[in-house]
Amino acid sequence: MTPIAIGRMLYRGARFSRKLINTSRTLTSGLWQTMINSVMFNTQAGIKCTEDRRGRMYFVHRYYSTCEKTSTQILSKLFPQTSMELDDEESRARRKREEEEELKEMERAWQRMKIGFAFFGIGGVLLSFWAIYFFGKPTVDEQGNEMIDEFSALPTMQQYLARTFKSFNHFQRFIQEPSSQKLLPDPLQEPYVQPPYTLVLEVKDLLIHPDWTYQTGWRFKKRPGVDVFLRECSKYFEIVVYTAEQGMTVFPLLDALDPHGYIMYRLVRDSTHFVGGHHVKNLDNLNRDLKRVVVVDWDKNSTQMHPGNTFSIPRWSGNDDDTTLFDLISFLSVLGSSDVDDVREVLHYYNQFQEPIAQFRENQRKLSEQMQADEIEKLNKPKPMVKNWSRGFMKR
Structure with a gap:
């Protein structure tokens, strides 16, 4: 593992630790505030306190206040394994009502889904019949008479299906094939100039x-x-x-x-x-x-x-x-x-080659070096003695 990966792992661990600490502080402060409020309003919440021999106060029996119930529900949702709900008759009845409501809601959703599928299927069937009728009907002339085509000898239903299939095939070819088989005009003729x-x-x-x-x-x-x-x-x-x-x-x-x-x-x-x-x-x-x-x-x-x-x-x-x-x-x-x-x-x-332009530059460089070498060789090549002597003799 590279040092960069180790650093990223430590950074993510530190961020997770900070989030966990903040969550714990929030839950703890909420619980402490709930306990303080329950003590302050013990008469309203129905909490009974007694005193022991040493004068210390302790709770004999209490009921959940509204704030405490909210905190307990939040804690139960975050951490189900630490749920603190009371297992009394009222809680069981409430859970049973919630389960029954969820089942009823699922049944209503399934009914809505079935109705939607039914409407979708009926609409698809009607659309299919309309498409067969619209694309499969025979063409008519200006007087409104049906024109004879290659499908006129078939039964009526087969005629409509064959014409519909032909129309869809035409649309498919319209998308997949070019609009014309001759994309450019003919080359220019003289006296016009046609690039080679x-x-x-x-x-x-x-x-x-x-x-x-x-x-x-x-x-x-x-x-x-x-x-x-x-x-x-x-x-x-x-x-x-x-x-x-x-x-x-x-x-x-x-x-x-x-x-x-x-x-x-x-x-x-x-x-x-x-x-x-x-x-x-x-x-x-x-x-x-x-x-x-x-x-x-x-x-x-x-x-x-x-x-x-x-x-x-x-x-x-x-x-x-x-x-x-x-x-x-x-x-x-x-x-x-x-x-x-x-x-x-x-x-x-x-x-x-993997890079054609780079190869072209390399070929041009080699050609330029070859041409320079040929030119230098041509300049350094000694002239024949006979030609020099004959030219001098003719001048005399």
Whole structure:
């Protein structure tokens, strides 16, 4: 056990001892006050006193006063093993009445519960019949005539059940599947300029960080380097924001975050798949060549359908000394200017490392050192004698 744990144990023991002492003092003072009051008002309380041969007073018989009964009840509740109730006929009758009242109250509670369950069951049955009737009835045209569908040849009850099941299945697919199978328009054709690559970004904890307090409510903090990041990446990438947040929250934030319009498209929650409790981004619906799509995100669950297109970075917690976006600018600029045919090969290489950006910095450092060494070697390389002699001869 560490010294810190020992100190905490001693501190908690001291606190418990103080509480126990205070409780004992309170109970003792209450009992003493009760005894004093009972002695002072012995005539009212019905206490009889006698005197022995030496002149000492002692109690022959007494009854509980109101204050003493209250103290005894409190002491009995705190410490049942030290209960001081009298075991006379009146106390037994009182305890019996209390038990009977408790049983009656339990019976009344059980009756109320059964009534509640009955109302709940009846309501559920009525709601089920209403849902079957409302969602299972056949559609009608403008003249009010029933339209024939694939369930019209079935018996009436089966028709209603089949249409209800189809409606519920439609609602389920509406929640789990994106609102459209083609999330982005076709690529731009000449004379318009279409960026060679597509960059898909998350908003929450990548570009901004939400923070909530009782004093200020919700606030959103902009990540260091966001403006430079969007401006530089727009030179090589078609920037798309793809997030699981609601549009009513994201759109005003992006308007304030990107006043110059570097972000070309915005996709929100209704464009995601709901799989296993997670909103998943399906890149197949982007209408873009996946060889040239790069996804930057910190949540691997949201990109589980296409891990080969994902470049994972740490989640931003709102610290001001963060430099991740500046390193990411260097990586994406090199990737965009290298004219790579399939970005998934590059991303697969860096995703093997625990910190891809740190590995990229290390590779860049090694490349810079290699280029400097080649340049120094080229400058120090001696020139051939034949070339020097021939040039001198030609000048003469």
